[in-house]
Amino acid sequence: MRTSMKSIYKLLTLDYYVLKALFGFVVAAILVATVIGCVTQPSMLIMVILTFTAFLLSVLFSVAEKSNFNKLYGTLPIIKREIVIGRYLFATLTISLLSIIAFILFCISSIVLRANIDWFSGAAYWVGAFIITTFFISIQFPIYFKFEYSKAMFISILPYILFFAVGFPVFGQLMKQNAFSNTVMNVIAYFQSHIYLMILLGIGVGLILLTLSCLISLMLTKKKHI
Amino acid sequence: MIDSYLELKGVSKSFPGFKLDNISLSLPKGYIMGLVGPNGAGKTTTIQLILNMLEKDAGEILIFGKDNVKNENAIKQDIGVVFDSVFFVDSWTVKDTEKAVSIFYEDWKHEVFNEMTKRFELPQRKKVKELSRGMQMKLMLACAFSHNAKLLILDEPTSGLDPVTRDEFLEILQEYIKDGERSVLFSTHITADLERVADYITLVNQGNLIYTGTMEDLLGSYCLIKGRPRDLTAELEKSIIGLRKTDMSFEGLIGAKEAAQYRDCTIDNATIDDIIINVSKRSARK
Amino acid sequence: MNVVISNSSSLPIYEQIKEQVKAQILSGELVEDEMLPSLRQLARDLKISVLTTTRAYNELDQEGFITSRQGKGFFVMSSGSNLIREQLIKEVENNLNNAIQAAQRVSMTDDEIISLLRLLLEVKND
Numbered sequence: 001m002r003t004s005m006k007s008i009y010k011l012l013t014l015d016y017y018v019l020k021a022l023f024g025f026v027v028a029a030i031l032v033a034t035v036i037g038c039v040t041q042p043s044m045l046i047m048v049i050l051t052f053t054a055f056l057l058s059v060l061f062s063v064a065e066k067s068n069f070n071k072l073y074g075t076l077p078i079i080k081r082e083i084v085i086g087r088y089l090f091a092t093l094t095i096s097l098l099s100i101i102a103f104i105l106f107c108i109s110s111i112v113l114r115a116n117i118d119w120f121s122g123a124a125y126w127v128g129a130f131i132i133t134t135f136f137i138s139i140q141f142p143i144y145f146k147f148e149y150s151k152a153m154f155i156s157i158l159p160y161i162l163f164f165a166v167g168f169p170v171f172g173q174l175m176k177q178n179a180f181s182n183t184v185m186n187v188i189a190y191f192q193s194h195i196y197l198m199i200l201l202g203i204g205v206g207l208i209l210l211t212l213s214c215l216i217s218l219m220l221t222k223k224k225h226i
Numbered sequence: 227m228i229d230s231y232l233e234l235k236g237v238s239k240s241f242p243g244f245k246l247d248n249i250s251l252s253l254p255k256g257y258i259m260g261l262v263g264p265n266g267a268g269k270t271t272t273i274q275l276i277l278n279m280l281e282k283d284a285g286e287i288l289i290f291g292k293d294n295v296k297n298e299n300a301i302k303q304d305i306g307v308v309f310d311s312v313f314f315v316d317s318w319t320v321k322d323t324e325k326a327v328s329i330f331y332e333d334w335k336h337e338v339f340n341e342m343t344k345r346f347e348l349p350q351r352k353k354v355k356e357l358s359r360g361m362q363m364k365l366m367l368a369c370a371f372s373h374n375a376k377l378l379i380l381d382e383p384t385s386g387l388d389p390v391t392r393d394e395f396l397e398i399l400q401e402y403i404k405d406g407e408r409s410v411l412f413s414t415h416i417t418a419d420l421e422r423v424a425d426y427i428t429l430v431n432q433g434n435l436i437y438t439g440t441m442e443d444l445l446g447s448y449c450l451i452k453g454r455p456r457d458l459t460a461e462l463e464k465s466i467i468g469l470r471k472t473d474m475s476f477e478g479l480i481g482a483k484e485a486a487q488y489r490d491c492t493i494d495n496a497t498i499d500d501i502i503i504n505v506s507k508r509s510a511r512k
Numbered sequence: 513m514n515v516v517i518s519n520s521s522s523l524p525i526y527e528q529i530k531e532q533v534k535a536q537i538l539s540g541e542l543v544e545d546e547m548l549p550s551l552r553q554l555a556r557d558l559k560i561s562v563l564t565t566t567r568a569y570n571e572l573d574q575e576g577f578i579t580s581r582q583g584k585g586f587f588v589m590s591s592g593s594n595l596i597r598e599q600l601i602k603e604v605e606n607n608l609n610n611a612i613q614a615a616q617r618v619s620m621t622d623d624e625i626i627s628l629l630r631l632l633l634e635v636k637n638d
Contacts, residue, residue: 014329017318063315071313072314401556
């Protein structure tokens with residue numbers, strides 16, 4: 001069975017039509033992010049928008065399931081592989097688009113509030129947010145593809161828990177150790193003079209996570225049972 | 227020239243606690259086939275297997291003469307499906323629905339969609355969630371008609387609908403097959419809808435195939451037999467399917483050929499419901 | 513062509529169609545060479561299955577009342593009304609034979625049978 005690019009393009013359009021209804025919601029989230037960014041620091045804006053994107057993409061699964069899309073997919077001339085790959089591609093495109101919007105807003109609010117742009121802060125926050133977002137998606141998507149959204153919802157909170165309840169405190173503890181905190185400082189200093197490398201690395205890590213996750217999803221959805 | 231639009235040969239699928247066992251059927255071009263059975267009989271499973279929403283354990287499914295898995299994309303260009311629940315986003319309008327669905331089909335006819343939505347009285351700007359169940363079903367039907375589907379597959383499309391809408395629906399189906407180039411597979415547990423209109427019928431119960439063939443042959447193969455207790459000989463009792471005994475009488479289903487010899491009893495035509503009920507009773511006892 | 517189906521009749525639907533077509537041929541409502549509605553059109557009008565109309569038409573064709581012309585449809589045969597007349601006369605003969613047999617079982621004489629027949633005809637004609 002050949003996977004068709006044409007079909008994938010059609011599925012991207014379909015996903016877009018599904019989220020179109022939530023357009024107002026997206027705009028509101030961007031506004032909230034901007035407010036947060038103005039209150040704390042502009043680069044925080046980027047973090048908020050990107051993590052919101054992860055949430056938005058899981059809502060896509062939720063709406064699709066509520067709308068009985070499993071039956072729609074059964075009707076349409078498409079195959080499961082195309083649906084999976086299409087969803088990841090849609091995620092990538094959405095993250096890209098919202099990243100651009102976030103970065104533009106970052107520049108604007110930086111200029112308005114501080115009269116200058118802290119490029120390193122913006123880039124660092126973007127890389128961090130990008131990796132976090134792709135990390136969340138990479139864990140959630142295979143779960144959503146394998147199980148129904150309503151059942152999977154609880155498991156999908158896992159990455160959030162891992163990150164905030166486990167990751168942060170652990171990182172905080174590690175930072176108290178001099179050896180660790182010194183290494184971290186050195187890394188940050190290194191990247192400050194090699195911003196492009198940091199960005200490339202960030203994109204690389206994110207894409208690898210997404211690709212691995214996509215392969216796992218494809219494997220999980222190979223056999224069709226209910 | 228393909229005469230059979232839909233063919234199942236020995237199709238089986240196991241689940242924990244249920245098995246769809248060795249189902250075969252053949253639907254020729256230009257006719258309506260009813261897929262009938264009580265709830266849980268395996269009708270929806272059969273349709274999901276046909277649409278490759280589920281993977282079969284055994285057997286072969288041919289649509290327009292081609293394997294349903296290997297040619298899934300091409301085949302589905304010519305299939306229209308209506309399920310008992312709507313499969314669109316409920317905040318979509320009728321117009322949005324067309325936009326979303328039409329991109330997938332090479333042969334989408336916008337004029338046909340417009341004509342259908344006008345005929346079914348579906349306002350372009352109305353949202354899916356604002357449509358009644360009957361109108362939602364008509365929306366799915368409008369989409370199915372608009373890409374020139376040759377095979378229409380309907381999974382309990384009329385359940386929960388009032389008799390007027392159901393009657394309208396049957397008329398639409400008969401119009402659909404008028405040119406003899408399209409077929410319909412119609413799964414339902416409302417047998418009254420099918421009894422006059424269906425040309426072929428497949429009966430399933432508890433995952434087993436009870437009958438497949440023409441409606442006429444089915445209705446001609448069975449009779450309802452009723453009589454007084456004293457007429458119930460041991461031999462007759464063995465032949466009766468789904469026997470019901472009271473102090474005053476007995477009643478059950480019997481093969482038409484065997485019925486001829488029991489002249490003292492009352493013989494009546496059996497309806498599809500009679501056949502299903504009595505066959506189910508027999509299986510329940512097993 | 514006017515056909516009306518009754519669901520509660522003990523006659524199968526295809527038989528009802530056959531009967532009504534034959535009756536209309538006999539009465540002259542359906543004339544020689546007249547084209548009948550197509551199989552599918554009739555099925556749609558009566559809201560019945562296409563196989564049912566197919567059976568009715570095929571049997572009428574076999575029995576010689578109508579004929580199918582390739583690509584055109586079904587047409588009334590010229591010999592139609594004669595055939596029906598013949599069939600009905602046969603039916604009268606059978607019924608009379610049955611009546612005679614029944615009469616003989618109760619030992620009625622030929623004269624008694626004929627008087628009874630005359631009486632019945634008088635009542636009928638009034």
